[in-house]
Amino acid sequence: MAASVLQRCLGAVKVIHKSAYLSCAGRRWLLSAAYTDTTLWETRKKDPQNLAQLAAFMDRIYERNFPVSSLTISRFVDSISSREEVDQAEYYLYRFRHSPNCWYLRDWTIHSWVRQCLKYGAKDKALHTLKNKVQYGIFPDEFSFNLLLDAYIKEEDFKGACSVVEEVMLQEACDLPSTQILSLYALSRYLATKPKLGVSEERGLGASLLIVGLKQNNTVGLSAQLLGSALLGKVEMAEGIHAVFRGMPLLWTPGYVGRALAVMEKVAAAPGDVKLTKDMIDSVEAVLKELSSDSDSSEGEESGGEEDRKGESGGEEDRKEEKMVDEDDLAERAKLPQYASRFQELLSQLQSQGKVDAAPLEALVSALAQQALPRAEEPDLEQYAGRVRDWESERRQLIQREVEARERAEMEKQARIEARAAAQQG
Amino acid sequence: MVKKKRVRLIAEMARKIRAYRELKAQPRESEKYALDYQTMKRPHTGKTLPVLAWEDVGRESRLFTLLSGLRLFGVGRIFTRKSWLADHPEPSYWQITKVKVDYVAENMDHGKAWGILTYKGKQESEVKEVEKSIYHDWRLVPKHEEENFKKYEPLPEPPVRYVSYPPLLRAMILAQGGGSARGEEPTLPLKRDVLLSKDYFSSQEEERQRQEGTPV
Numbered sequence: 311m312a313a314s315v316l317q318r319c320l321g322a323v324k325v326i327h328k329s330a331y332l333s334c335a336g337r338r339w340l341l342s343a344a345y346t347d348t349t350l351w352e353t354r355k356k357d358p359q360n361l362a363q364l365a366a367f368m369d370r371i372y373e374r375n376f377p378v379s380s381l382t383i384s385r386f387v388d389s390i391s392s393r394e395e396v397d398q399a400e401y402y403l404y405r406f407r408h409s410p411n412c413w414y415l416r417d418w419t420i421h422s423w424v425r426q427c428l429k430y431g432a433k434d435k436a437l438h439t440l441k442n443k444v445q446y447g448i449f450p451d452e453f454s455f456n457l458l459l460d461a462y463i464k465e466e467d468f469k470g471a472c473s474v475v476e477e478v479m480l481q482e483a484c485d486l487p488s489t490q491i492l493s494l495y496a497l498s499r500y501l502a503t504k505p506k507l508g509v510s511e512e513r514g515l516g517a518s519l520l521i522v523g524l525k526q527n528n529t530v531g532l533s534a535q536l537l538g539s540a541l542l543g544k545v546e547m548a549e550g551i552h553a554v555f556r557g558m559p560l561l562w563t564p565g566y567v568g569r570a571l572a573v574m575e576k577v578a579a580a581p582g583d584v585k586l587t588k589d590m591i592d593s594v595e596a597v598l599k600e601l602s603s604d605s606d607s608s609e610g611e612e613s614g615g616e617e618d619r620k621g622e623s624g625g626e627e628d629r630k631e632e633k634m635v636d637e638d639d640l641a642e643r644a645k646l647p648q649y650a651s652r653f654q655e656l657l658s659q660l661q662s663q664g665k666v667d668a669a670p671l672e673a674l675v676s677a678l679a680q681q682a683l684p685r686a687e688e689p690d691l692e693q694y695a696g697r698v699r700d701w702e703s704e705r706r707q708l709i710q711r712e713v714e715a716r717e718r719a720e721m722e723k724q725a726r727i728e729a730r731a732a733a734q735q736g
Numbered sequence: 737m738v739k740k741k742r743v744r745l746i747a748e749m750a751r752k753i754r755a756y757r758e759l760k761a762q763p764r765e766s767e768k769y770a771l772d773y774q775t776m777k778r779p780h781t782g783k784t785l786p787v788l789a790w791e792d793v794g795r796e797s798r799l800f801t802l803l804s805g806l807r808l809f810g811v812g813r814i815f816t817r818k819s820w821l822a823d824h825p826e827p828s829y830w831q832i833t834k835v836k837v838d839y840v841a842e843n844m845d846h847g848k849a850w851g852i853l854t855y856k857g858k859q860e861s862e863v864k865e866v867e868k869s870i871y872h873d874w875r876l877v878p879k880h881e882e883e884n885f886k887k888y889e890p891l892p893e894p895p896v897r898y899v900s901y902p903p904l905l906r907a908m909i910l911a912q913g914g915g916s917a918r919g920e921e922p923t924l925p926l927k928r929d930v931l932l933s934k935d936y937f938s939s940q941e942e943e944r945q946r947q948e949g950t951p952v
Contacts, residue, residue, distance in 0.1 A: 408839050413809065444843050449807040481807055482879045524880050552795045557805070559878035562821075 341460040341492070345687050350695065351425060354702060357709075359389045361398070368402060377411045381708045384419040390426045396435055399423070400446070403439065407447035415447050418701040424454040428461050437470060440477050452486045453694050459492045468503065471496035472515065479518040482559050484525055487686040491679050493522045494530055498672040501537075501593075509545060509553075516541030517558050529667055530674050533590040536573045540594040543567030547601050547646070550639045564638045567601075567649050570594060574656040577665055585667040586660065587674060595657075598650050605646055765848070766841035769870045792818070792872050799869040800837070802876050804844040809835040814877040814885070817868075821875070826857040827888050829877065833863050846870075857888040898923035 364386050371378050383406045387399050403423070406415060427436035436458060439446040450458070455478055462471035475493040484490050497519055507515065516538045523534030543566035546554050551564045577586050660666050667674070768780050776785045776793065785793060796818055803810040810832050820828040830851045837847040849866040852859065877885050901909065901922055909922045930936060 407844070408842075410839050412837060412839055412844070413835070444804045444845075480805065483807075521878075521880065555875075556795070556797065559876055561878060561881050562875060 341456065341488075342684065342687060344691065346457060346460060348425065348429075350698060351422075354698065356388065357385055359385050361386065361389055361391075361395055364389070365398065365402070368405070372405060372409070377409055378406060379708075379712070380406075380411060380414045380416050380419065381705070381712060384416055384422070384705070387419050387423050387426060390430070393430045393432060396427060396430055396432045399426075400435065400439060403446050403448070407445060412447055416701070416704075417451060417697075418705065420448055420450050421454050423448065424450055424458055428457060433458070433461055433465075433470070437473060441473065443477070443481075449481060450483075452483050452489045453690065453697075455483060456486075456488055456492055456690070459489075459496060463492070463496055463499075468496060468500040469505070472500045472518070475518045475522070476514045479514075479521045480558065482521065484522050486690060487525075488683060488690055490522055490525050491675070491683055491686065493518065494526070494534060495672075495675045495679055497522070497534070498670075498675045502670065502672050509548065512541050513545045513554065513558070516545065517560055521559070527584075528678070529585045529587065530671065530678055532573055532577055532584060533587045533671055533674075536570050536586060537590045537593055539566050539570035539573065540597045543570060544597050544601060546639070547643055548604070550636055551642075552636075564642050567598075567642075568645070571649060571652055571656060574653075574660065578656060578659045578663060585665045587667045587669065587671045589670050591657065591660075591666065595653070598646075598653055602646055602650055605643055764840050764846075765838040766846040769846055789872070796872045797874060798845065798872055799849060799866065799874045800845040800847050801843070802874055803832070803835060803847075803849065804837075806876075809837060809849075810876075811835060813879075814882055816875050816877060816885075817871070817873045818875060819873055824856050826890075827885055828853075828855045828857075829885070830854075830866050832866070854886075857890055897926045899926055900924070 364382065368378055368382060368386070383402060386402055390396055390399055406412065423439075424436055427433060436448075439448045440450070440458075443449060455474065459471055459474050459478075462468075462474060475496050478484055478489060478493055484493065497515070500515075505511075518538070519534045520538030520542065523531045523536075523538055525531065526534070542554055542560070546564060546566050551562060554560060554566070555562045574586065577584055763780060768778075770779055771777070771785070771793070772779060773793070776790055777783065778785075799815060802815065806813060811834070812832065814829045814831050816827075816829045830849075830853055832849050832851040834850040835847060836849075837844055841847075849869055850863050851866055852861075852863055854860070900906065901924060906922060
């Protein structure tokens with residue numbers, strides 16, 4: 311019965327998808343209605359449970375130091391029906407993560423957690439659990455990431471969307487083209503608002519631009535790579551290479567500004583139609599100028615400061631300051647004037663070859679999204695449907711196993727009672 | 737005559753119970769390897785870390801700090817150590833296959849991991865426990881750099897060199913007809929693929945016996 315229901319819904323999804331595709335052009339948001347459609351998800355065989363009972367059950371198990379099964383927590387997350395229960399579910403997710411079964415948190419539980427958060431308007435809760443993924447164990451798959459990104463983009467909350475993109479980057483989950491396009495859109499819209507960036511924000515933004523841009527081999531991707539490497543190079547010059555790659559999936563070889571210039575060289579040398587956007591190049595120029603002015607002023611300060619400090623007896627602070635400026639980092643800073651001159655050369659080369667695109671990045675990304683996103687969505691949806699089927703079968707297996715285990719425990723208990731009664735009589 | 741030993745059953749039982757309780761009361765990984773980053777001391781033993789390691793402990797991370805932030809605790813990902821990067825030009829890395837996390841830790845950053853080691857470009861065939869996972873030395877290889885990192889072409893091994901014998905021995909060998917009775921210079925290979933075990937020596941003895949024959 312469940313299988314036939316699923317088949318009917320798959321048919322319905324395909325019909326909706328086609329009609330949405332035709333009327334997609336005039337819409338403001340990116341993902342088509344079929345993608346964010348909840349019918350397929352809602353029509354799974356549901357197992358409505360009383361949340362209070364489940365909560366009491368889980369508390370008892372935790373007290374007795376037994377492991378809670380992944381089925382219990384998935385039932386809890388599935389049966390959320392209001393905003394307060396979202397908070398309760400967050401607590402139980404935290405407890406599950408800190409139990410021996412933490413490895414077995416199922417994909418479908420995470421997916422349904424994201425869906426429920428979006429349904430009850432708890433996007434910020436979902437983002438909070440995502441950010442503290444170490445504590446909550448939420449590692450969504452790309453489909454869930456797409457849903458979350460879409461919700462943030464619809465509300466024009468580009469700062470939140472960029473935090474989600476940072477999480478995508480940290481998990482390196484940008485394999486699907488739909489995720490890449492959505493993240494690039496969010497990033498470009500955020501950059502267009504010209505925000506004031508602190509060091510850690512620059513680092514996160516630069517890393518996400520670089521890693522998402524590496525997957526796309528067109529103007530958009532390469533411009534993203536360029537700005538990403540430049541931002542990371544700025545952080546590297548200011549704080550040292552260790553501050554760049556700590557906690558991020560980035561390479562530890564110093565020289566990020568050099569790599570940004572290598573991207574420019576690659577575009578200049580490539581025979582195809584690939585260009586770099588003007589606003590990215592302007593930003594890189596601004597970054598380089600800032601760095602050179604910083605290094606000039608700090609050189610003056612440092613020489614003055616060192617003379618002061620030589621007289622002091624506070625040896626520990628001195629040692630720490632010297633240790634922070636590593637040999638490699640000093641070598642990088644020395645290369646800065648070389649980088650600046652090379653940048654000017656490459657810029658003139660690109661301009662002469664006509665490879666500087668005057669359109670802003672967001673316009674290009676929107677155009678790309680219009681073209682490529684519908685095509686990218688189709689395989690996603692099919693894969694999702696297949697995955698939902700697998701999840702359902704796995705869930706049925708788990709329920710069956712639980713029922714069998716309970717029956718076996720009952721039988722053993724019966725046998726023990728009978729044995730005790732026989733021993734008492736005999 | 738030896739007096740008959742008294743069988744003390746209760747003492748035996750007490751000994752076993754004490755051993756069992758000691759096994760059960762072992763501290764968890766998160767307690768044993770917890771570290772106070774301000775004073776660089778381990779709260780469990782009260783010992784301070786060696787001074788040369790303080791810089792690394794401040795800057796790098798342990799294996800499980802990296803694993804706790806990854807999907808499925810980083811199973812299937814590749815991790816290097818900073819000391820390997822500095823010491824060996826050939827790629828050395830661990831590929832993780834199995835993880836057992838200590839769930840008591842607040843940030844899930846203690847535990848044991850198992851994986852396949854590739855040391856200096858040579859991959860091993862068995863899954864072993866990751867050694868020195870508590871050292872603050874580990875780096876994650878990002879997915880887009882994995883292929884580049886693993887690329888390694890081993891240099892061909894240099895051919896075995898041969899060396900001439902010392903002059904007296906050489907004269908003796910040539911007088912006896914030489915190891916090679918072809919009028920060539922007898923040489924000694926500088927590298928021999930021989931496992932010096934008991935079997936090898938006994939087989940050498942037998943061969944010498946055969947050549948010399950019996951004394952009579």
